[in-house]
Amino acid sequence: MAGLAATGAIGLPHAAAGHDDDLAALDATAQADLVRRGEVKPAELLEAAIARIDRLNPALNAVVASFYERARRAAAQPLPEGPFGGVPYALKDLLDLQGTPRTAGSRLLARHVSAATSDIAARSMAAGLIVLGKTNTPEFALNASTEPLLFGPSRNPWNPGRSPGGSSGGAAAVVASGMLAMAHASDGGGSIRIPASCCGLFGLKPSRGRMTGSRQSDAGVDHCLSRSVRDSARLFGWNQRQDAAAPLAPVALGADPAARRLKIGFSSQGILGHEPAAAVKAALEQTARLCAGLGHQVVPARLPVEGELFFRHFMVAWSAGAARAVQQARTERQDPEAVLEPWTLFLAAHARAQAADAGQLAGAYFAEVARRFDRFFTDYDVMLTPVVDDEPPELGHLGPDVGGPQMWDRLVKYVAYTPVHNVAGTPAMSVPLSMSPSGLPIGSQFSARVGNEKTLFDLAFELEQASPWAQRRPSLR
Template sequence: MARVTSDLVRLYADSDALALAELVRGKQVSPLELVETAISLVEALDPRLNAVVIRTFDLARQAALAPPTGPFGGVPFLLKNIASMWQGTPLTNGLGYFSDFVCDHDSEMVRRIKAAGFLLVGRSNTPECGWSIGTEPRLYGPTMNPWNPAITCGGSSGGAAAAVAARIVPLAEASDGGGSIRVPASCCGLVGLKPSRGRITYGPEAVDLWFGSIAIFCVTRTVRDSAAYLDAVAGPMTGDPYLAPTPAKGWLAGLAEPPARLRIGYTLAAPWGPPVASDVAAALHETLRLLERLGHHVEEHDLAVDLEQVWPHYNAINAVETAADFDRVTAANGRPIGEADFMPLNWSLLQHARSLSAVQYSESIAAVRKASQRLAIELAPYDVFLTPTLTQPPRPVGYWSMEDGDRLRYLARWSDAAYMFAFNLSGLPALSVPAAMADGATPIGLQLVGRHGDEATLLRLARQMEEDLRWDLRRPPVSAG
């Protein structure tokens, strides 16, 4: 077993994923040393975070003995405890019903993650079934934010974000159907990219998820790690229904080119609910000054698309699709699933799904697709569109608890994240960047939205901002090193 020294921990905590992989290639550290460091940090920090709920330490140690390959060879990594199939390991989706489930194969994304050289040390905590922007499942308990245990770490990729912010791992898998990459990135001070529709495959388990509204990717501390990860995992499988154009050079290589003068639209108007909080507005105004100083043109533009009107239709789609998923699962398992298996909110969503007619479902699909079209047309004049990630600072732990079974009341609270689902349904790439720290201790994220297929512009702009703001150097109270 490799010895973990304080010097190794400091080196590990100070390095992003690409830097760690470079150390491995230079034989300055071994993959096993990195794995043992990650394990030691899980054991030391996770009692305060509850971010890593399934641990696969022995599998990671075994994988670390093979020669490292790929751009991230030897780098520790966490899968999210939703959806991603990893042969021979548990996957619960945060739900006790799946406590005995073991994956019988690797999904294509997991195959690509392994091929990139990552060493999988476990799975991160998520809310039950994922439909929450907090991470407080009944099965595992809440994940704490390493910046402040009183505020949410976000969700649904909250365990991933907490672990990356605490430097347990340099990046971790995340997925996003309504802000679940970008919200925890914002709450934990990280970079969170939701790629374009068609950029990441759903195969082979699924052909389509929520009409292309779900994106699977990661959360990182640095922009270059996000770009390199996109190089490693992007691309369709044969038969995928959506395609996104690919740049002539890789996304990481593209960071070497500073962005040309960009036309950047922005809004400070909350789509519904309370006005944008003063701390968030201050972060956006300061960012606008930075963008102008960097040579970009900024202009205000409030969205004409009525997102509040579309929100119930989007929820109808995800409720129906989730209900259909559970019908398939219970038929295969031969064991019925009932109210006692779910937290109250999820049960109310399933009951709502079963109350909808086929015509109502079709009307929701049409409304969401129309909003997608209108958003793309409305934002086409801009190279980048800037919004708050969350219109309010991170809420207290418990605010997003799915123990609240009042569906309409719970979903109304999502006004904080009203700018999230808009870019799931539209399929446009969206990137949350850690723009500011309120009172020096509360991360505030802002969202950069691009044209379909143009992650490259978002990443180049974010890299330019990162070089000025140096958010990669910020470290929460609960962290390695």
Template sequence: MQEFSRRSFLRAGTSLAAFLPFATACAPSSVLGATSAATGSMDGIRMAELISTGAVTSSELVEAAIGRAERVEPKINGFATETFAMARKRAETSPTGVFGGVPTVIKDLQKWKGAPTFYGSRAFVDNIAKNDDVFAGRWREMGVVSIGKSTSPEMGLISSTEPVVTGPTRNPWDLNRIPGGSSGGSAALTAARVVPFANASDGGGSIRIPAACCGLFGLKPSRGALISAPSSAPIEISVKHAVTLTVRDSAALFAAAEAPKSDLAKTGRIMGPNKRRLKIAYAPDAPNKATLDAETRSAIEKTADLCRALGHEVIDWKQPVDGLEFQDKFLLFWAAGAAQFVQDASAFSGKPPSPEIVEPWTLGLAQRFLSRQDEFDAAVAYLKAYQTEYASWFDDFDVLLTPTVSTLPPAIGVQSPTGDFDEVMKSVTDFVAFTAPMNVSGAASMNVPIQWTDSGLPVGSMFSGRRGDDGLLLALAYELEAAQPWISRVPDIIKT
């Protein structure tokens, strides 16, 4: 792809400077007032603005981010690999782009040229990326400076980030709890204010789940909305984007990564809320019968009340689907990916599949597929039919409101990939009861961190739409962010 100079960006009207007045106008006052390079209490757009005006250099912001990383990393373990030397060298070149010079991290499931890519697995510890992945390459064109690769569970296959290869990543809000997965390292590092946003991906909830656990904004884009490599999967469930401190960062990242060719209409850069009042279906009950804890149920009720207070119509609703049947078919599809990964890990390492190179959770999923692979085609047919069923729900309303996850983040170890397979499966499927339908349907969905427990833990609220409703959700997110800003909330670990 053509590389653009700062001058050509300005001439084309696509530079940060071209939209900063509009982005600033819609930002909460707590965002506008956040300017401390030392603490990281500002978003990526603010950082890029300071760089573009000459108030600070990329090297200064990157060095400050590295300093923050060195202070909190011993507590949270969010890096699979630190690439500080590479980051310092890149920052010195004053990279241009929408986020020119802004520090970030790239998820360990993404290739970033010159950096290791473990895929969260011991089998790939010697794997050095020769090139960027397609999506990561677009981020490089935006001008970001990656200071490291963030931790992920093995191949992103579980909702906790406790891979054997790097050890457990911890939630900055409570170090005894998980940060979610699979983008757990990205979420932990962003919540700890090491970086303002981080690369993430979502195949079953892996942007929204850690965003909920760590008090961040997390948009799962619609299938096909953002640039991606070609896929031969019968259903493409995974998409790539980010976890962010603010809505405006997510919106700007989204616009800069839109696919050049798609059957979806271009969303463009969403700058703020709109005046349209929405009909919101409020469905707090898990379709697979998982039980919500009291704090999660209280929080989602408060979110429904907030939407009413903002003038939206909120109706009570129940998902018309057999959640246990959907779960069974989705897990078989998910397990097929695990089976393929086991083969890939064996081929790369030159060792036979065993707990020596692949985690028990991954092996258990692979065995689940192998024992039922004659049912795979029927499961795919079910999931494809589900896409139409899901889309039909929105004939009667605009947006679906549910919890993001069913409980507060579990303790470290409860969802360990080395634990008893059946016990871990029960914990995982109950915890992530709400997120997978949007991956199957290809729909837009987002976690908005507007609720918190009395003890200071974030509780996610998930808003979902049809495929292609990314702009609708971002506009709603701006409104919610303005009503109940969250950026001023910071974990205690960065106050000490």
């Protein structure tokens, strides 16, 4: 990762070693630099993070499992030769970490303890990250708001009555509040980008098959949520697949904006043809003007997908996991109605009602969408759209007690911009460039051709310099 400077990220202060508030203001790269220089010990970073979690988490409900003694033992050991030596970190409660709970936000798995560690978690710890806990997620990551019945809702640090997004909502609340500088997140339909937008963070979804432990057939992909672009870029560089069977060549990233000007397609419409809320549309138009002012060519464009047909097939894929959860409950002789949420049961019922060839037809359609997007990005370097169609919703709007048909209608409208990139396999990022008149963050989504994360990171570095966001923080009491 040569070229990614270790100090002085745009808008980020240097810390006076040992001061918790100063440490909380630093990104993960700067924290690791203090450890490398011997100005702060890993144990000091860890204890400061634990103190912040103990102070802030009761109000936000973002951390749902803690492994402090395990983390203390790790902090006392020699650090790996990775880019984030000694930096505290949390995993989303979907990843396995041997000997720790993994519930996926579900009462079905409330007593589950992982027998092994996932590849992406092991690789991240090899970067020097010290895992101290797990973050909240909706049941089986099937919702765009983090309000599981098992643990209760996570709250948005900018307004505790609002959702932090989902399904990586706990991770977003952890980072936005300053409990941690960076946290693991995953994205199967927008679950990195949506919480990033809701909580004012940077969140990039890598290309399909890009990261350690992922396959080219996976719609979901793992990465992180961070406050700085360089943290995301460094971890991306470390965690990307570099084995002989990797479907994409590794990306070399620098920290300087590229000189090349881009042709950026622009649309505020969701794939169903509707316009977003006024605050979102105004924010997106502001972002388009910013890009044009930086010399990029911004032109109207439409993504090559039909919304109703897309969501009909996406529902098949979305519901398949819920059907497996129902089957698991029955295999374990548990009543699905007692251990699974209404939304999961609704999706499972939808899956059972499908024709035998529904999955095959959906797969063929998704392959065609991927081909269309590949052709689209021969004409455009980047596409700019909203992340979601409105400000972060009030808790309960996408809550576990909302009826299935109403929940589906609300979700499809809200997330009309993100899952197309999981299906197409294209990289996409939410950049925290705007705030609504009511004081809530609004992200702007940029996407690019499969494998072209470098274009997105280069643009993100430029936007971070042109319109810094690091000092914009929620007021927490």
